Amino acid sequence: MPFVRRYKDMNTDLDALYKDIVKELQNEKELNVAKELKGDVNGVPFMSVTANRSSIPKMVTGTLREVTVTITGEKNDYLIEMHTGEWFSNLAMPYLGASILVGPLAGLAVAGTAGLMAAQYGRKLKAKIKDLVKKHSKEKYSDEKVETFIG
């Protein structure tokens, strides 16, 4: 699920913040930084990094497939979007139960706790980004400077 935060009046060094986020993704051994886009969109600075899972997962449903972090805006008014994608998340919905993956597909659902789960990774990365925003901002972090949007 995409997660967007708008930060205002933080005087943040966005280049340094972006570099540290890239480093954080590079430090995860299951991920491979596949794409970086930097430039501007109609005059608004834009940086985006995508890391993909570098190997076949041990199970499918809910396993982390890719992460994209995007920063756009200026040091005193910017957005950060974090997207974590997972395989076959629809099949993990409670009302479907496990019955959907019977027959030849049953093997896809086992070994659930051994994988790098998208929800878990997303939570960890969100907390890390918050720390990095504080680290690279000259103004004090406070909740009223931050607005969160979840789709």
Next chain:
Amino acid sequence: MPFIRRYKDLGTNLDGLYEGIKKELQQDKDLTIAVENNGVINNVPFKSITAARATVPRAITGTLREVTITIAGVPDDWLLELHTGAWFGNMLLPGTGGFLIAGPFGAAAGAGASAVLAADYGRKLKNKIKGMVKKHSGKTYAESKIETFIS
């Protein structure tokens, strides 16, 4: 939004289908193939391909960021997942209106109509895949052999 279909009793050549989908992605000049995962998960054949946008977009909200297609299973019982990711999709929510991206972000939201939008692209690709499933299946395609899951 991820879109999953389960196909039964079609006798589909899954390698042929995968190659057809890959060629389709390669033909789109706005995309580059970022990662391919081919193998088995607990004895279930698994193939996944991700193509990412190759350049900085002209508009942000809703623009196609990446496409992942995954095929898992055997010729007579398999799943296909189609994921299309968009930047700042949350900002297109009816409740938030356009005001959110005013200020420094106003320009980044513009020119939307000329961009490759994730929703549009996903709809076209879904139809294309349906054609390819028919082409690569040894048995007659029928709605009764297909089940769709959308979260």
